[in-house]
Amino acid sequence: DTGVSQDPRHKITKRGQNVTFRCDPISEHNRLYWYRQTLGQGPEFLTYFQNEAQLEKSRLLSDRFSAERPKGSFSTLEIQRTEQGDSAMYLCASSSPGLAGGGYEQYFGPGTRLTVT
Amino acid sequence: AQSVTQLDSQVPVFEEAPVELRCNYSSSVSVYLFWYVQYPNQGLQLLLKYLSGSTLVESINGFEAEFNKSQTSFHLRKPSVHISDTAEYFCAVILSGGSYIPTFGRGTSLIVHP
Numbered sequence: 001d002t003g004v005s006q007d008p009r010h011k012i013t014k015r016g017q018n019v020t021f022r023c024d025p026i027s028e029h030n031r032l033y034w035y036r037q038t039l040g041q042g043p044e045f046l047t048y049f050q051n052e053a054q055l056e057k058s059r060l061l062s063d064r065f066s067a068e069r070p071k072g073s074f075s076t077l078e079i080q081r082t083e084q085g086d087s088a089m090y091l092c093a094s095s096s097p098g099l100a101g102g103g104y105e106q107y108f109g110p111g112t113r114l115t116v117t
Numbered sequence: 118a119q120s121v122t123q124l125d126s127q128v129p130v131f132e133e134a135p136v137e138l139r140c141n142y143s144s145s146v147s148v149y150l151f152w153y154v155q156y157p158n159q160g161l162q163l164l165l166k167y168l169s170g171s172t173l174v175e176s177i178n179g180f181e182a183e184f185n186k187s188q189t190s191f192h193l194r195k196p197s198v199h200i201s202d203t204a205e206y207f208c209a210v211i212l213s214g215g216s217y218i219p220t221f222g223r224g225t226s227l228i229v230h231p
Contacts, residue, residue, distance in 0.1 A: 004160070033218070040126070042207050042221030043161070056216060091160055097217045102168060104149050104211055106219065108160030 004109035006092050012115045013082055020078045021112045025094030032075050033106065034067055035091040036060065043091055049075060082116045089113050119144040119210050123222035131230050132200055138193040138225045140182075140208030147213040150191040152182055155205040155224075164206070167191065203229045 005024045013019050025032045030051050035043035046065070047057045051072040061067075064082075069075040079086055090113075093106040122141045130136045142148060149168050153161040165176040172184040182193045191208060205226050209219040 031217075040223065042121075042209075042223050045218055045220075048218060056218065093160075095217070104168065104217055105151060105163045105166055106161075108153075108162070110158070110160045 004092060004094055004107050006090075006109035006112050008112055009110060010113045010115075012117065015084060015116055016081055018078065018080045019082060019114065020076055021090055021092075021114075022074060022076050023092030023109055024074045025092070026107055027073075029094035029096045029107070030072070031095045031097065032069055033093045033095070034075070034077050035093065037089040037091055037111070046077075079114075082114075084116045087114055087116045119148065119212055119220050121208050121210050121220050121222035123208055123225050125225050126223070127226045127228065129228045129230060130198055133197045135196050136194065136198050136202075136227065138206050138208075138227065140191045140193065140222060142189050142191065142208075142210045144189070144210065144212060146215075149211040149213055150182075150184060151209040151211070151219065152180070152191070152193050153207045153209060153221075155207065157204075161207060164193075198227070198229050200229050200231060202227060 007022045033048040034046040037043045045058050046061050047067050049069040064080045067077045089111045091111045092109045095106045096103040120143045151166045152164040154164045155161045165174045167174050167184045175181045180195045205224045207224045208222040211219045
């Protein structure tokens with residue numbers, strides 16, 4: 001198992017452009033989470049999937065944000081019409097609550113750092 | 118809703134000295150507690166967790182944390198730190214029986230000086 005991977009690691013874009021990030025979770029994990037992290041802060045929850053179903057979205061996830069997990073495996077996070085305030089690290093994590101009586105801890109990818117100029 | 122407070126944004130310490138990073142949470146129901154570590158330009162890694170049982174939990178690299186229900190705390194300690202322990206440390210809480218979405222504290226930057 002190679003862990004959680006994210007692509008790209010860095011993205012620089014101009015304000016108003018659309019960007020898409022990809023996350024590949026640990027294969028046997030049924031849950032996938034997206035977080036945003038800004039400097040000096042902990043991860044802030046954006047949304048999560050159980051298999052292919054998107055079960056919860058944070059109020060931080062404006063209409064410009066959309067996430068998909070079409071086959072219950074990898075996920076994409078798209079930001080449309082980017083704004084400078086979207087500049088942050090976007091983290092993906094996976095877990096499998098209830099697995100072997102535990103599974104609540106999350107396994108994080110390295111993150112995608114977005115810079116909007 | 119639960120919340121997590123890490124009062125110290127930065128903790129400087131000399132190598133081989135002991136350290137304690139504080140974490141307090143608020144919740145009206147039972148919780149699961151976690152400490153994660155983040156090195157520069159990397160994602161978070163699980164350091165240790167409390168789910169049930171013994172209130173003192175340990176990691177493989179010498180850290181330990183104690184769940185104190187009456188004080189709603191889960192402080193992280195290490196008796197002797199190394200330069201390589203320099204990193205950002207995040208405390209997180211999950212409500213048991215809920216949606217299992219963790220709430221993270223804002224983090225404590227541990228800076229170990231030679």
